[in-house]
Amino acid sequence: MVTLDCTTSHHDGVTLVALSLRDLDESTRVTVRNRLDGPVWPPRCEGLPVTGWTETGFEGVVGPGDHALGYATPAPPADPPAVLDDATPAPNTDGAGVSPESAADVVRELGDPSPPADAVPAGVAATTDADSCDGVTEPDAGPAARSTTATRPQTDGRVPAAVEPWLETMAARVEAAETLADAETLPAATAAVREAGGLAEVRTIAESGATDERRLRRLALRAAALADRRGAATVPVETLARIA
């Protein structure tokens, strides 16, 4: 049995009417008529009344479940402000426009918010989440977390987005190499190899050592040289503005 609950509130000469249609078992065509003595000011989307709203009220097909409707009018409140004139089951029509949105609908409509795959640095698995998160917020969490903090740039000297993923990859490899180098006991070595992703991965890390070091040093030199030149060049804004 469909029921219509109405509440009204009056602000600055405008009556706001809130309606809830409850307990719809299936798609139903409903007609809700305004009984207040004034024009219906319907909800608008892009400047046009939302689908289903007319001068007298709302008419349209709504899906099963509960639905909220609302409109405004300059007329004073009265009881009841609106009535449900008609509710006919319309099982073969979609409750288009007023159906409650599922989570999947929202994602379909607005787009997947997950960061793109290219933004995620290679070699960083989702399971490292807790560790790295602790590393950022709890500098005293442990040696592993501390090294993460040291290699990861903090918010105030932020590294440009284009460089960040590559630096992250480098940081991950350096960390892996350090862990492997520090492993002195058999259990520690086993754990380090497992963490690195197996013996093949350990070999890759070992082979890439010289190249990585060369690239990082070259980047540091170039960045330092550019920083010096940028620091020395002062743009004479005032002078240029005067002569322009």
Place this chain on the structure above:
Amino acid sequence: MILAVTGGKGGVGKSTVAYNLAAELDGVVVDGDLAMADLPAGHGPDLHDVLAGRATVHEAVRVDGPVTTVPCGRTLAGARAADPTALTDALETLDRTYRWVVVDSPAGLRADVGLPLAVADATVLVTTPATAAIADALRVRELARELDAGLCRVVLNRTGSDPVTRPTADRFGAPVVTVPDSDALATAQRHGTPVRQTAPDSPASDAFEKLAAAVYSCSSV
């Protein structure tokens, strides 16, 4: 009651408002910014783990801080592994336990903003007086309307001492609460503390008290 704190533009103070509002309401604040979390975290499972099916949402609730929090992971890899559609279930689960579930939404207009709005009972829009921020907030208001999350209050953040609120209220069609620019508030947020704890007599603390009272009144309609 699920309350989405949203605003469209980044950096307008959504997290600060969400955190302090949750403190006033004695509710739980959920860091819904899956790719750029900024509420205080700590040890243990977080929202990324919940959305990836590795933990239940109750396991991710932290009660040891000054405000009950569901923090979010800090890594992009974690954000990618998370299923955003699971967020609605997680929020509804919390809603059954907590009187107030305050969601700190990310910037933008993608599904991570829409999903909390789809289950929210009410919205608090945060904006600064800057034109760009207001334009983005109006876009989110439109989305909130489509998703049936009624607009409860507009928070005009970082205002001067005597702000004019009428034009903003008219534009949004909702009452405005102003939060003045405040060093006490910025410092409190940086240290992961609600401002009512560090500076209970500050104007910012008063503003959040007012906002909480307004949210109470929205919930009783």
